[in-house]
Amino acid sequence: MGRAPCCDKANVKKGPWSPEEDAKLKAYIEKYGTGGNWIALPQKIGLKRCGKSCRLRWLNYLRPNIKHGGFTEEEDNIICSLYISIGSRWSIIAAQLPGRTDNDIKNYWNTRLKKKILGRRKQPNTNRFSIPKDVNEEESTYNLHNLSSSALERLQLHMQLQSLQNPLSFYNNPTLWPNLNTNPLHQSVNENQNSTELMNQITPTEKQHSPLSNIKIDEIENCVKGLSSSDQTLNSTNQSNLLGSEVQIIPGFNEAELDDLLNDKSCSFLQTEITQIDGPKDNMGWWCKEFDSSSTSWDSVNVLNQSEEIYRDYVVGYSMQ
């Protein structure tokens, strides 16, 4: 037996709101407030709507100072930065953009911004996100339902932006790469998108400003696993004897997301930072490996400062085949 519905579905109107309904809801809330009970509110007003529907209508459309459309470049940058850091936490992202709703940002990201930044690239055949034509439907469904595309998408986004902002950065400079002879980072950048095409999609402002520099990450640190403050980022970078100073660090990846990446056969190289949870800052290790398709376990990692209680804070480099 499932959970009881929040309202009588049979006697509730669905679909677009009429101007009359909008006016009723707006007038009531402006006069009396929500009363802390959305479920009871439609009955008080005489609206044949679900309480949740009223809440959504008010929050996303009727409440004062809502902005619709016309996202600025600065807002684009903030959305990108936060998406890279925390993924699809739309309510948190919306909290950083006054007048914007989580629904608006979610729609904007899914329909426009993602395409603008990532472009429309053909996924490689080896990518587990692609489904061969000859596999049966059951397996296709299984694959789709077991994917967490967020982590991969965030890495792709970060790499794309990084290569645009600094052509000499880690991702485009093989001399900065760790000693992995077959690392195909340069190939991945070139294959992913023609650089001229990409540059045409990005405005001059976007070329000048780092997408990671325009947001106070510490304001949302509670939402990001691990610490992402700038001093730790600096420490981490300085301590790397493998990668040099050009490395950009992507915070906030959790175990499951990193495991997803490790198990993704299109991800041929992955490097993460490992820190001891309760240990001092200087007790950090770097983990680096060339992905071997026969190895899908983290057990084979080379941990420089082994610790029983470790977790993986940052992805610092990756490449796609």
Next chain:
DNA sequence: AAAAGTCCCAACCGCCCAAGG
């Protein structure tokens, strides 16, 4: 001109969580 395809976004669905009894 019409059909087909694509884009866009408002709204819904269902899950999770916290509060309170």
Next chain:
DNA sequence: TCCTTGGGCGGTTGGGACTTT
């Protein structure tokens, strides 16, 4: 401690608007 309830959230969908063929 368990159960119920409402609020909040992210994912998904339906359908109108627009574009392409």
